[in-house]
Amino acid sequence: MSTDSASNEQLRVETRLVGAGRSDPRVVSAPVYHVSTVLFRDYDELRAREATARSGRELYYGRMGTPTTQALEDAVCALDGAVGAVLTPSGVASITDILSAFLVPGDELLMVDSVYGPTRNFCIGPLAARGVTTTFYDPMVGAGIESLFTPNTRLVFLESPGSGSFEVQDVPAITAAARRHCLLTAIDNTWATPLLFNPLDFGVDLAMQSGTKYLNGHADCLFGVTTTRDPELLKKLRLYTLGTGSHLAPDDAMLGLRGMRSLSARLPVHDRSAREVATWLERQPRLRRLLHPAWPSCPGHEFFQRDFKGATGLFGMILEVGDEAGLARFVDALDLFGIGFSWGGFESLCLPMSPKRAVRSLDLAEDEALLRLHIGLEHTGDLIADLEQALQAI
Numbered sequence: 001m002s003t004d005s006a007s008n009e010q011l012r013v014e015t016r017l018v019g020a021g022r023s024d025p026r027v028v029s030a031p032v033y034h035v036s037t038v039l040f041r042d043y044d045e046l047r048a049r050e051a052t053a054r055s056g057r058e059l060y061y062g063r064m065g066t067p068t069t070q071a072l073e074d075a076v077c078a079l080d081g082a083v084g085a086v087l088t089p090s091g092v093a094s095i096t097d098i099l100s101a102f103l104v105p106g107d108e109l110l111m112v113d114s115v116y117g118p119t120r121n122f123c124i125g126p127l128a129a130r131g132v133t134t135t136f137y138d139p140m141v142g143a144g145i146e147s148l149f150t151p152n153t154r155l156v157f158l159e160s161p162g163s164g165s166f167e168v169q170d171v172p173a174i175t176a177a178a179r180r181h182c183l184l185t186a187i188d189n190t191w192a193t194p195l196l197f198n199p200l201d202f203g204v205d206l207a208m209q210s211g212t213k214y215l216n217g218h219a220d221c222l223f224g225v226t227t228t229r230d231p232e233l234l235k236k237l238r239l240y241t242l243g244t245g246s247h248l249a250p251d252d253a254m255l256g257l258r259g260m261r262s263l264s265a266r267l268p269v270h271d272r273s274a275r276e277v278a279t280w281l282e283r284q285p286r287l288r289r290l291l292h293p294a295w296p297s298c299p300g301h302e303f304f305q306r307d308f309k310g311a312t313g314l315f316g317m318i319l320e321v322g323d324e325a326g327l328a329r330f331v332d333a334l335d336l337f338g339i340g341f342s343w344g345g346f347e348s349l350c351l352p353m354s355p356k357r358a359v360r361s362l363d364l365a366e367d368e369a370l371l372r373l374h375i376g377l378e379h380t381g382d383l384i385a386d387l388e389q390a391l392q393a394i
């Protein structure tokens with residue numbers, strides 16, 4: 001299989017994911033280039049390659065890209081039809097690079113209020129110190145976003161579903177409004193991956209994902225990636241990221257690429273199992289509310305049904321725990337669910353959201369707690385039995 005056939009738009013995405021980024025037709029997996037210094041044959045080659053060095057598409061210096069990172073970029077582009085991808089060492093780095101590359105002092109950023117915590121912290125911290133103001137908007141604002149635009153508004157940032165609270169945004173309504181006013185849009189699409197929701201098809205200019213989650217899928221590396229269909233935006237973001245000195249290390253690029261090969265096989269299992277567990281949870285007396293985009297109780301469920309091809313394994317629940325000690329008894333009684341950050345790996349996780357990090361749109365009663373579950377690839381019968389005994393322990 002040649003690289004060309006792997007990136008062929010005629011092929012279905014599952015097929016493209018298997019072959020995308022194969023630069024050496026003799027081996028199935030991308031060779032891992034551990035490279036800082038690149039050697040040039042002669043003076044003329046050194047000068048000639050200077051011209052294309054910043055594209056990251058030719059070996060010039062290790063920090064600027066290798067065939068290993070190029071293979072991962074190509075695989076991500078095969079997934080969402082982008083013209084190019086910019087890799088970073090973490091999802092947070094992709095977010096902060098977008099916000100830093102496209103906003104200058106005096107600009108105003110419209111940031112969704114249900115955004116991932118570290119993104120919020122970057123806005124109210126370093127970005128504010130640089131003279132960029134952030135206005136947080138209601139995730140359910142839809143076309144009403146237009147009334148928030150000011151002469152200084154430059155960029156609208158979306159995250160759908162919202163972190164912790166899972167509101168699904170009306171992405172096409174927001175991107176249409178932004179386009180009418182020549183504003184840039186960017187999205188954190190980590191939850192769905194482009195396999196289930198492709199932001200570039202819905203008019204978003206810059207789509208980032210934490211590859212740490214489902215793309216890698218094995219909880220053994222961190223990376224972030226941003227894609228676009230606009231060559232000018234790609235060039236500007238790549239220059240910015242190169243300028244900060246960040247790059248993705250070769251072994252992590254290989255792990256990301258290896259994870260992506262099985263993405264289309266893993267996601268349906270996460271989806272099916274999460275729905276099974278959520279359906280069971282819904283019948284438990286202690287469950288006060290399910291926060292799963294596929295359930296009508298989730299704000300924006302209609303946009304999930306309209307725009308998404310499926311769900312993944314991460315959802316929230318509000319449990320009646322009595323008090324913090326009850327919450328602790330539930331969490332500590334869990335045996336199969338690990339307690340930990342991140343998600344998207346093969347394993348199930350449970351994260352009690354601390355009251356301090358409480359999601360702004362959710363008003364919790366005194367006896368309630370918000371927890372986030374990631375449903376991994378274990379058998380759902382075992383997971384449900386684990387949850388059942390933990391609920392009893394409360």
Ligand SMILES: *Cc1c(COP(=O)(O)O)cnc(C)c1O
Pocket residue numbers: 090091092093116163188190191210211212213222223224342
């Ligand atoms: C985990 C996560 C990130 C950050 O990714 P890292 O790779 O851990 O930096 C960003 N956005 C969302 C929605 C996430 O869940």
